[in-house]
Amino acid sequence: MSLRFAILGLLTAGELSGYEITRRFEQSVGYFWHARAQQIYPELARLESEGLVAGRAVQQTGRPDKRVYTVTARGLAELADWVVTPSPLTLTKDEFLVKVWSYGLVEPERAIEALAAHRRQQEERLAAYRAIEAAFEGADPVTVPPAFLGPYLTLRAGIQFIEAFLAWSVEAERILRARTESPPAP
Secondary structure: OHHHHHHHHHHOOOOEEHHHHHHHHHOOHHHOOOOOHHHHHHHHHHHHHOOOEEEEEEOOOOOOOEEEEEEOHHHHHHHHHHHOOOOOOOOOOOHHHHHHHOHHHOOHHHHHHHHHHHHHHHHHHHHHHHHHHHOOOOOOOOOOOHHHHHHHHHHHHHHHHHHHHHHHHHHHHHHHHHHHHOOOOO
């Protein structure tokens, strides 16, 4: 259900083709909601058939014609209603945490190595988020234009989420290292 509203939200910035929606999705909403082009194109067709977006064909020279979409007034109204409805508690599907769940089955040194590898990935993502954050430098979050408020708030959530993970990973590593020094009884 969220995919349709993510697409509507992206279209509030202006007219976009399916390809452009897919690219923008990857560079924005895709940081916290994954969708492939194979999901986006059929959803666009549904949104158009429901009157939430309007599409039109655009002829191109030297390339195949394309279809571009805009959000309709009805689409904006549905998006606005959806934005303020309560969301269910998010259930996380995190393969890494499933692996952590079984760290007791491997030597602590191997678990520490796996934890360090995942921490490096998170640090790289945090660096990417910080680079995006630099574009907001000096902006007052209270007065930014409405089009930038949501991206700013979700960026801050992503930064704080990773910072919390990094703090947890330090604690987890400390526990794993302590187990190498004084292993528990079998």
